[in-house]
Amino acid sequence: MAAVPEIMDRIYKNVMSKVQEMNVFQRTLFKLGYDYKLEQIKKGYDAPLCNVILFKKVKALLGGNVRMMLCGGAPLSPQTQRFMNICFCCPVGQGYGLTETCGAGTITEVSDYSTGRVGAPLTCCEIKLRDWVEGGYRNQDKPHPRGEIVIGGPNVSMGYFKNEERNLEDFYVDENGQRWFCTGDIGEFHSDGCLQIIDRKKDLVKLQAGEYVSLGKVEAALKNCPFIDNICAYANR
Incomplete structure (x- = not known):
């Protein structure tokens, strides 16, 4: 599956909103499984039991047969990339x-x-x-x-x-x-x-103190907020 970050961000927000609707036991179990698999991935391993018990339904949202995802067109936030790795049980590559x-x-x-x-x-x-x-x-x-x-x-x-x-x-x-x-x-x-x-270079805004701020990074961080559907950061220089 190939997609731009906007699509993956929307999938992330949609799944997390469903998680918030779960009861306390289900939500706690999901978080424990998510954190455990995250640690395993950082060590270079997988968590097959978590894939079957916790993430099977999430994986089924994209048909259940996705073996790899490829993202391009804009920067993908690390938070969204890790989420896709864990919940859809496949590597997420990026191209430039x-x-x-x-x-x-x-x-x-x-x-x-x-x-x-x-x-x-x-x-x-x-x-x-x-x-x-x-x-x-x-x-x-x-x-x-x-x-x-x-x-x-x-x-x-x-x-x-x-x-x-x-x-x-x-x-x-x-x-x-x-x-x-x-x-x-x-x-x-x-x-x-x-x-x-x-x-x-062209995405930077120079603040009064001389510091450069990337508007793209600001937008990527705010898009993961559950209260924001979409955003465009603009600086009037």
């Missing part, structure tokens, strides 16, 4: 790419149960991090290099139609003739080669 790179970029391994990461680069492209000094991100940062994500390879498009100004701003060709696209997303490479999206 843009229209300008023909959708290709990175994708997580099926066995990777970590949250917040989008996997290693695909074979069709290369990815590097470019310093963004204003935001405080550099590819020499410790413990992991950070910076603006730049994607290069044959999958990168030739540019925007009749928009030479944007083409000069977002695309460039290196000395080897390879075409690169500057995504505007801020990433961090982990020691195993997996990429994590940690910020976005």
